[in-house]
Amino acid sequence: MSDGMTDDATGAADGPHGGTDPVLSLSGVDSGYGEVQVLDDCSVRLDPGEIVCLVGPNGAGKSTVLKTAFGMLSPWTGTVEYHGRDIGGMAPEEIVREGIGYVPQTDNVFGSLTIEENLRMGGVAREGGLDEVIAELYDRFPIVDEKRNAKARTLSGGQRQVLAFARALVMEPDVLLIDEPSAGLAPNTADDVFEDVQAVNDMDTAILMVEQNVTKGLGISDRGYVLDQGTVRFEGAPEELLADDEVSQLYLGG
Numbered sequence: 001m002s003d004g005m006t007d008d009a010t011g012a013a014d015g016p017h018g019g020t021d022p023v024l025s026l027s028g029v030d031s032g033y034g035e036v037q038v039l040d041d042c043s044v045r046l047d048p049g050e051i052v053c054l055v056g057p058n059g060a061g062k063s064t065v066l067k068t069a070f071g072m073l074s075p076w077t078g079t080v081e082y083h084g085r086d087i088g089g090m091a092p093e094e095i096v097r098e099g100i101g102y103v104p105q106t107d108n109v110f111g112s113l114t115i116e117e118n119l120r121m122g123g124v125a126r127e128g129g130l131d132e133v134i135a136e137l138y139d140r141f142p143i144v145d146e147k148r149n150a151k152a153r154t155l156s157g158g159q160r161q162v163l164a165f166a167r168a169l170v171m172e173p174d175v176l177l178i179d180e181p182s183a184g185l186a187p188n189t190a191d192d193v194f195e196d197v198q199a200v201n202d203m204d205t206a207i208l209m210v211e212q213n214v215t216k217g218l219g220i221s222d223r224g225y226v227l228d229q230g231t232v233r234f235e236g237a238p239e240e241l242l243a244d245d246e247v248s249q250l251y252l253g254g
Ligand SMILES: Nc1ncnc2c1ncn2[C@@H]1O[C@H](COP(=O)(O)OP(=O)(O)OP(=O)(O)O)[C@@H](O)[C@H]1O
Pocket: 033, 036, 038, 056, 057, 058, 059, 060, 061, 062, 063, 064, 065, 210
């Protein structure tokens, strides 16, 4: 988790959160699919080094926040900023080069390719240093190393999720957007995947994550947002959100 320090060498940043400028922020964003509005004046920020978890009922718009941050949807109004620069409406290929990675909930690896090939595919937009970064990822994630010549479709659900993280990390993003890392996994496997999310965070990658398993998701996070009907209803420290009766009753299943 974050030590709360700014990466601004001057330390002179003066954002609303203790002097830290966000690495990624959505401010007053409306967005949706076709003419169907999902996000409604939605504001979410991610500070350097943080893990932030988006929780809330089905259909609240959590995945839509990630898709809007990653350029799969353009904000209708409001701004999406990365290190203070407006990236709203940029294409995902450009956003990846900027330094934001995205791990979707499903179809996040190529099953017919080997692990190594998946990692190389993740790095097609790199200008150099691909072998070095893949070697580092093998060191960091031994399961990916052990299976490097196996087809990705032979991996278990948890292993596949770790490969999806590693694949996104080939671009050395400083922000990773992760949609429901524990979806469909047995509890023990989910615990391992949450440890891997923390390992990714330890590589100086800030993480904005959607997670249905509220206790575990918030449990590894620095802050959380409760979304409902496309807007933020509550924001706070994980322990505050989990202890709040209203949040718990209305949004977190009691
Ligand atoms: N591709 C799409 N086209 C049209 N509507 C969509 C599309 N994807 C999602 N929606 C709608 O947008 C709304 C928000 O969906 P979103 O996936 O962001 O919710 P969520 O909070 O992540 O919930 P869930 O946990 O159910 O995925 C839902 O009403 C959903 O039906």
